[in-house]
Amino acid sequence: MPIIDADTHIDETEATWEYLREFEQEYKPITQYPSRVDPSKNPTRYWLVDGHRQMRFVRDDNNTRTTVETRELLDVQKRLRDMDAMGTEVQVLYPTLFLMEATERPEVSTALRRSYNRWLADRCAESTAAYVGSACRR
């Protein structure tokens, strides 16, 4: 019986925003780090979106049993191998950043989601059978 993982996520990466059009470049999220680092706490970083910080998670490979290559779809074949190891045939992919409303400006939100959709489509194209993406719409 095929297993469908109906709720799995990807982490957005810099490449996610490479599909912004020329006139949308000003909306491109950038990664920021806290100015004062507390070594007793887990490392933190942020997406700066439209002047506001949104959490960009720093995940533990051992705890999540994933790697940055699989989480950010940098290595799709590796993610496919992980799926094979788990016996998962299909994953329905959800974003991470868009679970929280990153901006209240529709033009920014639309541009980011459009870029995300194209990035995900390109990543999914590397696997014709195993990925089912989740389109974002504001």
Place this chain on the structure above:
Amino acid sequence: MNMDETIKELQFAKDHGACGILRKATWKPASGLPILISLLCTKKPTASTCRSASTSVPGTPDFVPAREFSLGSFMRSQLPTVHAFHTIIRHQLPVKYPKLRFGIIEAGCSWVPFIAWELKRRMEKAADGSGTFSQFARYSLSSGFAQGQPHVRHLPGR
């Protein structure tokens, strides 16, 4: 984004393998939602009968600005889930779109007994005769699923 552009974007997504729409709730009514759902329902199944819809259906307001409380609004209340489930049933979306499946995800299952009791009572009283408990049960069993998530400390290896 206007509706024409939205449909174009969804057509792009559909052509590239998307099976659902992740939609955050807003205060504004989503007049185009039937169009969007219709678009999804006409999709040829890619690999399964799986259909996914966001729990954030129209009418589910997001009371806490996530921009200010980055993890608060999405994570801490299951009331929007109850509202979303009500909306799906009361608008008879499973009847209108029988191939569409609804997933209530990342919201636990503790609300299911409550909503079963509450919807039974509500639908038995419905003046339009739109619902009986058996009809509700048919909706739920044929079209919906709720995904439970164990508390993290109960996961193996934790």
